[in-house]
Amino acid sequence: MSAVSHTTRHRGFARYLRESNSCQWGTWVKIPALETIEMIAAAGLDFIVLDQEHAPLGMESVYRATVVAQGLGLQVLTRVPDRSGSHLQRLLDLGMDGILVPRVSGADETRTVVDQMVFSPTGDRGLGLTARAGFWGGLSRDEYVRSGDDILRAVQLEDIEALEEVEDILLTPGLNGLFLGMGDLSLSSGRTGADESIRRLVSRMLDAARSAGVPCGTAVQSPAQARTAADQGFGFVMVSNDASLFREAVGNLGSELNATGEMEMSK
Numbered sequence: 001m002s003a004v005s006h007t008t009r010h011r012g013f014a015r016y017l018r019e020s021n022s023c024q025w026g027t028w029v030k031i032p033a034l035e036t037i038e039m040i041a042a043a044g045l046d047f048i049v050l051d052q053e054h055a056p057l058g059m060e061s062v063y064r065a066t067v068v069a070q071g072l073g074l075q076v077l078t079r080v081p082d083r084s085g086s087h088l089q090r091l092l093d094l095g096m097d098g099i100l101v102p103r104v105s106g107a108d109e110t111r112t113v114v115d116q117m118v119f120s121p122t123g124d125r126g127l128g129l130t131a132r133a134g135f136w137g138g139l140s141r142d143e144y145v146r147s148g149d150d151i152l153r154a155v156q157l158e159d160i161e162a163l164e165e166v167e168d169i170l171l172t173p174g175l176n177g178l179f180l181g182m183g184d185l186s187l188s189s190g191r192t193g194a195d196e197s198i199r200r201l202v203s204r205m206l207d208a209a210r211s212a213g214v215p216c217g218t219a220v221q222s223p224a225q226a227r228t229a230a231d232q233g234f235g236f237v238m239v240s241n242d243a244s245l246f247r248e249a250v251g252n253l254g255s256e257l258n259a260t261g262e263m264e265m266s267k
Helices: 003-007 011-018 032-044 057-072 088-093 107-113 132-137 141-151 159-164 182-189 196-214 222-230 244-264
Strands: 024-029 047-051 073-078 096-101 152-157 179-180 218-219 236-241
Touching: 003 057, 011 141, 011 152, 011 179, 024 032, 024 073, 024 244, 032 057, 032 182, 032 244, 047 057, 047 107, 047 236, 057 073, 057 088, 088 096, 088 132, 096 179, 107 152, 159 182, 179 196, 182 196, 182 218, 196 218, 218 222, 222 236, 236 244
Parallel strands: 024 047, 024 236, 047 073, 073 096, 096 152, 152 179, 179 218, 218 236
Antiparallel strands: none
16 A cells, blocks of 8 residues: 555545544533543544634644544644634645634635635645645646545534525535524523523534534533534534543542542541
8 A cells, every 4th residue: 555545545524524423522622732642543533623712732743633633533624813714724634624713604605615615726725735635746737626525614603693595505615614603692692492492503513504414513621511412403413522531531630639638537
């Protein structure tokens, strides 16, 4: 097997979802360390999302994390810092499996950001054949361009106005993923996910996406919530994040040690 054919076996996340018959499990990565990524891979998760919006992950950290995670068999997505599109070309060039664009407000903005992730002449993505995504020039142009179709290009819907435009958003050429940001949706609307109006909007989004053949993702805090999301129809779900998992584990350790010490002192 040649070196080029070996590297091209890695599938983009959109293709990965198309070929899967079950919900895919992942977690957010906020800590700029490779050791935690190795542990996530060993735990058997399917993918990670490198969080540039709410964590101090620079481009070099994202690059190293992507190479290591993909080598361990994980699919790698990045949530970009904002919806401006300034990071998209470089992230796609380094071989990302998918992109989440946060706080997209409607159909017009969706078209603007998705165009930047689709190759010319359909979109505005430039040719970076000699970057990692093109195996440093080792892929033919046709192979490189075809691989762009396998990348997840998803927008995050995080307010009521965006959810009410979901049918128009799904008409965007090149869009192949949606992500429900329940945290910001609750913050912007002043309603929880249990509110009947929010439940109706979420069901409407899932129904519209299913009809369009577009997978939806979301983020939750526990395995039980993840299973509920999968039952609702979400195709990929992030559970907690590396920093919170560590905080919870070390917090439990400290609590147990302090409780043991107090018991010994009371004897």
